[in-house]
Each structure stands twice: as structure tokens, then as C-alpha cells.
Amino acid sequence: MKHLCDHCHLEFDEKVLLKTKIGKEEKYFCCKGCEGVYKLLNSEGLEDFYSKLGNNTLEPATQILENESLDSFDSAPFFERYVSVKENLCEISLILEKIHCIACVWLNEKILAKTNGIIKVNLNYTNNKATILYNPKAIKISQIIQTIRQIGYDAHAYDPRLQEAYANKEKRDYYIKMVVGIFCVMNIMWIAVAQYAGYFSGISNEMRNILNFAGFALSTPVLFFSGIIFWRGAWAALKFRTPNMDLLVISGASLAYLYSIYASFKGGETYFESVAMIITFVLIGKFLEVRGKKSAVDNLDKLNAQMPLSVRVLQTPQNSESQITRDSNPTQDFQEIAIESVRVGDIVQVRPGERIALDGVLLSQEALCDESAMSGESLPRIKNAGDSIYSGSLALNCPFEYQVCKVFKDSLMMKIVGLVENSLNARPKIQEAADYISHYFSLVILSLAFGTLLVWEYMLNAPFERSLMVMISVIIIACPCALALATPIASLIGLSESLKHKILFKEARFLETIAKADTLVLDKTGTLTEGKLKVLNVRYFNAQNALDSKDCGILYSMLTQNAHPISKAVLEFIGQKNEVISLDSMIQINARGIVAKVQDNTYLGGNLMLLQEHNVEIPTPLQDTQASVFYFAKDSKILVEFTLQDTLKKDAKETIAALQQKGIACILLSGDNAGACQSVAQVVGITEYYAAQSPLDKANFIDKLHKQSKVVVMAGDGINDSIALGKSDIAIAMGGGIDLAISVSDVVVLDDSMQGVLDSFRLGQRTYRFILQNLGISLVYNALTIPLAMAGFVIPLIAALSMSLSSLLVVGNSLRIRDSRS
Known part of the structure; x- marks a missing residue:
């Protein structure tokens, strides 16, 4: 009898399954790993995972995530799924639990960075994701997890498809604690009203003691x-001598709590209601902060949510030539397996309405695909046999099959997802300064608070009760969290907004750099223009007024081996039914053209400079045109001249005007001829342009701009401009060739539009402006409120409310980045 494993949903013979009673139900598992994961998800309230899984299946869980030996983190399946290898080092992404302030981030980074075998650590406060680069010969993953647990935190492997459940669990934990706090505060307020009424109208000692005990009973569960x-964070702060916000909150609340117990016996004023309110108000602030951060991450999480968990793979021998040309046959045997298990060469079937999971090549029939998730192109694309199929695309028409050419980790959508997830690891310089201040902030505040106590007690001769309350107010009102949140929350929302506009910033620090840029260098073909040249005119330089079949075949062979847009346009014009003639040799010269040898003849295909360099006879006059010209010559004579023209992108002129209004100097740098460059520059409104620039010339030009103290952004197609892109402060690659664009650039405009270049500047400037505003809010808040508290104008209750408000102001201000275009 067959039965499904209750975790991985794979079918097994019931005799080999493990039977376990969980609750009142009998559950079946194929291995201890699946049983452990099932128990973990249910104990953590993550059972919704199985409803989201639906009819899909998982790989059997050979590792147990928690509540089992840490050795499971070192298993081969865990390594294969969660660890990436970089030369001789390994990188893993972990989600750290119980992180709730910048000091927690700093403490974990500091401890892990000092651990032998760990090379580099980046911990992102906005999503608690730690990216750890380590030497597998010196340390194991289990040892990394153990180190994190030893300092009072916990960690699990980052899995995008489980992050939503973990985020909901965190919110639920905050919510339960917050509800308890609010319940106690609402009841303790009635007691406080009775105490204050008794203060004015008189109250017996017996009744005062009863009210004090009630206040004690209600404030204790809150604290x-x-x-x-806060206690956990404060303990870690004391243990590792790193004062943090938790220490400030607990110090203030505990001092008020202990003094109130003392005053209950001595007959003085008690502050149990302040204790409950301090904890509850700060907790509410943290809960709203967690919700705000989750809201900011939502747009990024949508990328992960789009990807399916499994695909249907053809169960036949793989990688045969017949698979690439055969027709679709829906009756063949397809089995649904996890996407991580799909190999290069497998045949995958996709049905209408399904998201494509892996990159591949379409087989024999036509397919209609919506690629808006990557490129932003609203119209679906028609794919023919042999065309590339990209992960993240949506299948729209009949079922089709494609052959996988990249595994799941290397697919286009996962590359984009990975870059988005890692984009906050490299912090902006301004954040490093804010973090440095935050590290020492709590220690300074504790020192100021103790000094305030001494001044009030010994210099102002105030009662000890009054001096203590002033000190508590100083401790509580200070808020390092607002300062620590100022940059990362704004950066996160800026990245999220850029993704909405089909712009991919590979690192958050590029938002700051592009905001300070004053110069934009643009390539012409593929950036300002569509890069789809067409032959407008042909002129032959022989009596036959045509090319003979041999010369035409040689030109065809040369063009098929060159990817330049001009070559493609000429190739399209001459047609693809020419005879292919073998070339003895062929050299491609950047910004010039192609040189080929066939027997004793030298053939040239390229621009006028190529002809001049090879001493070709130049007839006069040649075509005087502002369009691009391609010459085909044999030995020392020109055979034919092709005149081509490119079309401007529809938003090029408006984009250049908008950038110039922002004070950005726009420069056109092209390898094309002077006439073509001048024509494009005049139309779009660029006054400074340079033609016939080789890749090295472009790179040298960028160096010259740097010597003039310019912050340079370059936008190019990511191919011929790779050297210059590398020299610029920010490299923007247009998304026409997405794989290559991602590899050589800092910013990718996925929809290939000039509007995307403008939006990159706009969002960078807007985000940086809000970062400065956030820092201003946090610094002004502390500069105003701390002296007021030291002067005795703020009671602890108002201090707690004010502290939470400052963090919420920073989060709320950052969310304004989402507003309409400025």
C-alpha cells in the first residue's frame, strides 16, 4: 500500500515509512529529517507552509533544522542547497532571530568576525539576514550556528519560500507580548487614578498597600x-560589554520597579504604572517598526513568491540530439520534481498560466511568453524553436516544452533575486558613520544619566526620589534606534521602489553614489538608440552593380561571426540564403570592423578608418552622410557601401532634458562615425559628444573626468563599453543583454529604456535626501529631548512614549520615498 510522506509529499510503500503520533493524528515520514522538519514547522506555528505547498513535492529533508544535533547543518544536502562556493571559500546566508536593535547587529558581527575561519560578515538590520563568508577547512556551519546561540541569539538557513512564515511568526510573538502589556496597562491605569485621587482627598494606609500590591502584580508580567x-538584549550587552538600547530600557524600567517596591514598604510614591507603560510603549514602537520594515521588504519578497516549487520533467534519457528537435507530445511521461533537482539537459513542460522556473531553449513549436517580470515589456513575446526561455516569464498560450540550459541557482530570475537580496550588504558610507555613533551612544547616555543623578542629588539637593526619576527619564528618552534605522530603512525602500521601476541596484551604496553624481556619459548604439539598424541605401563600386556569389558568401561568413548591430543589420539585408564560404582566418577589431583572409585575398568589413589603416583606395566623393556606413572591400578596392540608420529611443530626448534640468552634464561617447554622433546629439540636445571612440579611448576619457573631480555615471550596453563601465563611479547597463549586463554593471535598467536611467538618478537622489532627513530627525530629537529630560521636564512615562515615537518618525518618513515622482 502506497502512502505520502506528510512533509515532502513523495509517495512510498507504507512499510518503509516512519509512523509518528503528533497530537491526535498518525503521521507518516520517509526519514527522520522529514519528521524533524514537520515537528519544527508545527511547533513554530508554520504549518501554513504545507497549505502553500499544495500538490507540489519536496526533496526528502536529510537535515533537521532545529531541536536536533547541529551536525545536521554540516550534511551534504544542506551544503548543496544553502551554500555557494567562491574559489576556496564558502558563503552562506542565515536569518538571525531575536535581533531587534542595531547593537544586536553590531554584537553578532563583532563576535562572528573574531571567530577563527570566518572571513567576512554582513548583517542587515532591516531583514536580519547575515551573509557569512568562511573557510570550510577552518570552521563548520554547525560551529557558526553554535557561536550565534552562545551569545543569546539563534539562526536558521535563509530560505526565501519560508521567510514569509518566519516574518509572520515574529510579528505574532511581538503581538502576544504587546497584548499582555496593553491589558496590564489598561488595568493599572485605574489603579493609578485611584492613587492620585487618594493623594488629593486622602487614603488609608491599608488601601494604599492594596493598590500598591495590585500595581506590583500587574507591572511584573509586563516587565x-x-x-x-529587552532582558535578553541587555544580558548580551552586559556579557560582552556593549551597551545598547535594551540596556537603556531595562535599566530605566528596573530602577523604577525596584524603587516602587522599596517605596511600597516605606510609604513613598510608587511608579508601577510607569514601569508597565515604559515596556509597553517601547514594545508597541518595536512592533510597528517590524511591520514597517516588513512592508518595505514586501516588494522584494514578491520576486521569490513568483517562483514555483517544482516543475514537470520528461522521464526519458537526457541530452540526446533528438530532444532538441522533436515535437511536443502531451502523452509522454512527465514527473513533477523539485526545481533544485532539475539538471541541465532535462526537458521541462510548462502549461498556460504557469511561471517558468529555469532558463532554457524552446523546442519545436511556437510559444507566447510574458517577460514583464524581468524587462517590464508589457506586450508578450513570441518565441520560436531555438529561442531562449527565461526563468520568471509567464507562459500564456498552449503548453510547450523547453530544454534546461541552466540549473535553478544560475537561472536569470534567481540571479536577479540574489542581487536584490544582497543589495543591502554593502552599506552606504553615511550609514557607517551613523553605526559608529550608535555603538557608543548608549554608553554616553548611561554616563550622562548617572551624572544627572549626582547633580540633582548633591548640587541641587533634590530628594532621592526626584533625582532617580530624572535619571530614569534620561535613560529612557534617548533612542539610538532612530539613528541606526535612518539609513538602512530608507535604503531598503529606495531599492524596493527602484525594482518597481524595473531598475536593479546591485548594492545599496550605489544609491548614495548616484545621488552625488554630476556627469552622465552615454554610449549611442543600444543606449540612446534602439540598436536596431536598418540598411537605407546600397552603393556598388563595380561595373556589375552587384556582388558576385563568392564575395557575397565571404561577406555572409564574416558577418555571421560578429555580434555588432551593424553586422546584424547588413546580414539581415543581404539575406541568409547565401553560400557559407570557409575563412582561412578572421580578426575582429574593436571600433573598426572585421579583417578576413581567404586564400590570397584580404577582405575588410567595417568603417572608413579600417579602410584607411589597410591602404584601401578611397573613391571620391564617398557618401557624405550622418548615418552609419559599412564598407566591404577586397584587397585594396571597395566593393560595396551600405548606409544604415538607427532610430532613437522614444524617451531619449525627454530624458536628456530632464537630466540636464537636474544639473547632470550629459556627454555622448560613441565608437560610431562623427556624422551619426552629431545627428543623434543634436536631436536629443547634447552639446558635448565624441565620435570614433575605441573601448580604450572611452576608458581614458572617464579617467580624465575623474581628474576633474567629477562623479561619473556611465550608461552603456555592457559589451563594448565594459572597460569604461568599470572605470566609472556607477555603471548603468541597459537590459538588452541581461546576463552580461548584470555581470559588468552596478545598476541594470531591466526594461532597456532611457526613462530607467532618469529614474535611477531620481530614486538615488530621493533616497539620499530622505536618509539625510532621517539622520536630521534622530539627531535633532536626541539633541532636544535629552537636555529636557536632564532638566527634569520629562517624566519616565512621556520619555518612553517619545522614544518609540522617534523610531516611528524615521520609519514613517522613509515610507514617503514611495510617493509620486519628484
Whole structure:
């Protein structure tokens, strides 16, 4: 009898399955790993994962994530799924639990960075994701996890498809603690009203003691249950001598709590209501902050949510020539397997409405694909046999099959997802300064608070109760979290917004750099223009007024081996039914053209400079045109002249005008001829342009701009401009060749539009402006409120409310980045 494993949903003979009673139900598992993961997800309230999984299947879980030996983190399946190898080093992404302030981030980074075998650590406060580069010969993953647990935190492997569940669990934990706090505060307020009424109208000692005990009973669960997250953080801060926000909150609340117990016996004023309110208000602030950060990440999470968990793979021998040409046959045997298990060469079937999971090549029939998830192109693309199929695309018409050419990790959509997830690891310079201040902020505040106590007690001769309350107010009102959140939350939302506009920033620090840029260098073909040249005119230089079949075949053979847009346009014009003639040798010269040898003849295909360099006879006059010209010559004589013209992108002129209004100097740098460059520059409104530039010339030009203290952004097609792109401060690659564009650039305009270049500047400037605003809010808040608290104008209750408000102001201000275009 067959039965499904309750975790991976794979079918097995019931005799080999493990039977386990969980709750009142009998569950079946194919291995201990699946049983462990099932128990983990249910204990953590993550059972919704199985409803989202639906009828899909998983690979059997050979590792157990928690509540089992840490050795499972070192298993081969875990390594294969979660670890990427970079030369002799390994990189893993972990989600750290119980992180709730910048000091937690700093503490984990500091401890891990000092651990032998760990090369580099980046921990992102906005999503608690730690990217760790380590030497597998010196340290194991289990040892990394153990180190994190030893300092009071926990970690699990980053899995995009489970992150939503973990985020909901975190919100639920905050919510439960917050509800307990609010319940106790609402009841303790009635007690406080009675105490204040008794203060004015008189109250017996017996009644005062009863009210004090009630206040004690209600404030205790708030301090020790709702406030447990602050206690953990404070303990870690003391243990590793790194004062943080948790230490400030717990110090203030605990001092008020202990003094209130003392005052209950001595007959003084108690502050149990302040204890409950301090913890509850700060907790509410943290809960809203968590929701704000989750809201900012939502747009990034949508990328992961789009990808299916499994695909249907043809169960036949793989990688045969017949698979590439055969027709679709829906009756053949397809089996659904996890996408991580699909190999290069497998045949995958896709049905209408399904998302394509892996990159591949379409087989024999036509397909209609929506690629808007990557390129932003609203119209679907018609794919023919042999065309590339990209992961993330949506199948629209009949079922079709394609052959996988890249595994899941290397597919286009996962590359984009990976870059988005890692984009916050390299922090902006301004964030490094804010983090440095935050590290020492809490220690300074504790020192100021103790100094305030001494001044009020010994210099102002205030009662100890009054001096203590002033000190508590100083401790509580200070908020390093607002300062620590100022940059990362704004950067995260800026990256999220850029993704909406089909712009991919590979690192958050590029938002700051592009905001400071004052010069934009543009390539022409493929950037300002469509890059789809067409032959407008042909002129022959022989009596026959045509090319003979041999010369035409040689030209055809030369053009088929060159990817330049001019070559493609001429190739399209002459047609693809020419005889292919074998070339003895062929050299491609950047910014010039092609040189080929056939027997004793030298053939040239390229621009006028190529002809001049090879001493070709130049008839006069040649075509005087502002369009591109391609010459085909044999030995020392020109055979034919092709005049081509490119079309401007529809938004090029408006984009250049908008950039110039922002004070950005626009320069055209092209390898094309002077006439073509002048024509394009005049139309779009660029006054400074340079033609006939080789890749090295472009790179040298970027160096000259740097010597003039310019912050340079270059936009190019990511192919001929690779050297210059590498020299620029920010390299923007147009998304026409997405794989290559991602590899050589800092920013990718996925929809290949000039509007995307403008939006890159706009979003960078807008995000940086809001970062400065956030820093201003946090610094002004602390500069105003701390002196007020030291002067005794703020009670602890108002201090707690104010502290939470400052963090919420920073989060709320950052969310304004989403507003309409400025």
C-alpha cells in the first residue's frame, strides 16, 4: 500500500515509512529529517507552509533544522542547497532571530568576525539576514550556528519560500507580548487614578498597600514577560560589554520597579504604572517598526513568491540530439520534481498560466511568453524553436516544452533575486558613520544619566526620589534606534521602489553614489538608440552593380561571426540564403570592423578608418552622410557601401532634458562615425559628444573626468563599453543583454529604456535626501529631548512614549520615498 510522506509529499510503500503520533493524528515520514522538519514547522506555528505547498513535492529533508544535533547543518544536502562556493571559500546566508536593535547587529558581527575561519560578515538590520563568508577547512556551519546561540541569539538557513512564515511568526510573538502589556496597562491605569485621587482627598494606609500590591502584580508580567526581548538584549550587552538600547530600557524600567517596591514598604510614591507603560510603549514602537520594515521588504519578497516549487520533467534519457528537435507530445511521461533537482539537459513542460522556473531553449513549436517580470515589456513575446526561455516569464498560450540550459541557482530570475537580496550588504558610507555613533551612544547616555543623578542629588539637593526619576527619564528618552534605522530603512525602500521601476541596484551604496553624481556619459548604439539598424541605401563600386556569389558568401561568413548591430543589420539585408564560404582566418577589431583572409585575398568589413589603416583606395566623393556606413572591400578596392540608420529611443530626448534640468552634464561617447554622433546629439540636445571612440579611448576619457573631480555615471550596453563601465563611479547597463549586463554593471535598467536611467538618478537622489532627513530627525530629537529630560521636564512615562515615537518618525518618513515622482 502506497502512502505520502506528510512533509515532502513523495509517495512510498507504507512499510518503509516512519509512523509518528503528533497530537491526535498518525503521521507518516520517509526519514527522520522529514519528521524533524514537520515537528519544527508545527511547533513554530508554520504549518501554513504545507497549505502553500499544495500538490507540489519536496526533496526528502536529510537535515533537521532545529531541536536536533547541529551536525545536521554540516550534511551534504544542506551544503548543496544553502551554500555557494567562491574559489576556496564558502558563503552562506542565515536569518538571525531575536535581533531587534542595531547593537544586536553590531554584537553578532563583532563576535562572528573574531571567530577563527570566518572571513567576512554582513548583517542587515532591516531583514536580519547575515551573509557569512568562511573557510570550510577552518570552521563548520554547525560551529557558526553554535557561536550565534552562545551569545543569546539563534539562526536558521535563509530560505526565501519560508521567510514569509518566519516574518509572520515574529510579528505574532511581538503581538502576544504587546497584548499582555496593553491589558496590564489598561488595568493599572485605574489603579493609578485611584492613587492620585487618594493623594488629593486622602487614603488609608491599608488601601494604599492594596493598590500598591495590585500595581506590583500587574507591572511584573509586563516587565518580565512582555519585556523578555529587552532582558535578553541587555544580558548580551552586559556579557560582552556593549551597551545598547535594551540596556537603556531595562535599566530605566528596573530602577523604577525596584524603587516602587522599596517605596511600597516605606510609604513613598510608587511608579508601577510607569514601569508597565515604559515596556509597553517601547514594545508597541518595536512592533510597528517590524511591520514597517516588513512592508518595505514586501516588494522584494514578491520576486521569490513568483517562483514555483517544482516543475514537470520528461522521464526519458537526457541530452540526446533528438530532444532538441522533436515535437511536443502531451502523452509522454512527465514527473513533477523539485526545481533544485532539475539538471541541465532535462526537458521541462510548462502549461498556460504557469511561471517558468529555469532558463532554457524552446523546442519545436511556437510559444507566447510574458517577460514583464524581468524587462517590464508589457506586450508578450513570441518565441520560436531555438529561442531562449527565461526563468520568471509567464507562459500564456498552449503548453510547450523547453530544454534546461541552466540549473535553478544560475537561472536569470534567481540571479536577479540574489542581487536584490544582497543589495543591502554593502552599506552606504553615511550609514557607517551613523553605526559608529550608535555603538557608543548608549554608553554616553548611561554616563550622562548617572551624572544627572549626582547633580540633582548633591548640587541641587533634590530628594532621592526626584533625582532617580530624572535619571530614569534620561535613560529612557534617548533612542539610538532612530539613528541606526535612518539609513538602512530608507535604503531598503529606495531599492524596493527602484525594482518597481524595473531598475536593479546591485548594492545599496550605489544609491548614495548616484545621488552625488554630476556627469552622465552615454554610449549611442543600444543606449540612446534602439540598436536596431536598418540598411537605407546600397552603393556598388563595380561595373556589375552587384556582388558576385563568392564575395557575397565571404561577406555572409564574416558577418555571421560578429555580434555588432551593424553586422546584424547588413546580414539581415543581404539575406541568409547565401553560400557559407570557409575563412582561412578572421580578426575582429574593436571600433573598426572585421579583417578576413581567404586564400590570397584580404577582405575588410567595417568603417572608413579600417579602410584607411589597410591602404584601401578611397573613391571620391564617398557618401557624405550622418548615418552609419559599412564598407566591404577586397584587397585594396571597395566593393560595396551600405548606409544604415538607427532610430532613437522614444524617451531619449525627454530624458536628456530632464537630466540636464537636474544639473547632470550629459556627454555622448560613441565608437560610431562623427556624422551619426552629431545627428543623434543634436536631436536629443547634447552639446558635448565624441565620435570614433575605441573601448580604450572611452576608458581614458572617464579617467580624465575623474581628474576633474567629477562623479561619473556611465550608461552603456555592457559589451563594448565594459572597460569604461568599470572605470566609472556607477555603471548603468541597459537590459538588452541581461546576463552580461548584470555581470559588468552596478545598476541594470531591466526594461532597456532611457526613462530607467532618469529614474535611477531620481530614486538615488530621493533616497539620499530622505536618509539625510532621517539622520536630521534622530539627531535633532536626541539633541532636544535629552537636555529636557536632564532638566527634569520629562517624566519616565512621556520619555518612553517619545522614544518609540522617534523610531516611528524615521520609519514613517522613509515610507514617503514611495510617493509620486519628484
